[in-house]
Amino acid sequence: MATRIKQGDAYSLPVDIRLNDEPINIAEVAEVEFVFGDGLRKLYPGDVPYSTADAVFYLPLTQDETFAFPANSSITLDIRVKFNGGNVIGIQRMIGVGVADATSEVTL
Numbered sequence: 001m002a003t004r005i006k007q008g009d010a011y012s013l014p015v016d017i018r019l020n021d022e023p024i025n026i027a028e029v030a031e032v033e034f035v036f037g038d039g040l041r042k043l044y045p046g047d048v049p050y051s052t053a054d055a056v057f058y059l060p061l062t063q064d065e066t067f068a069f070p071a072n073s074s075i076t077l078d079i080r081v082k083f084n085g086g087n088v089i090g091i092q093r094m095i096g097v098g099v100a101d102a103t104s105e106v107t108l
Helices: 063-067
Strands: 003-006 011-015 029-036 040-044 056-061 073-083 088-090 095-100
Touching: 029 056, 040 056
Parallel strands: 003 095
Antiparallel strands: 011 056, 029 040, 029 073, 073 088, 073 095
């Protein structure tokens, strides 16, 4: 997934998690951890909703959170999935998210 956001953006970033090229079976998932860079951490269930219609997690980002991302660079999104049986599997390929600088740093 090639993703680019701008500092100050506020929306839900769609994240598709696949195992063996198939969408993850949400019925087998106990928890999913999403970590941006060195610290912004969000969890499913709780912070991050899942759409069964799209088979996608919608990772919400606020303006304050995206303003904190480094301008004109990229950050990584690391994902780990804990299954109902207790196994934890990290997604092998971290997702790179490009971050564009914002001229205004005022929260709307």
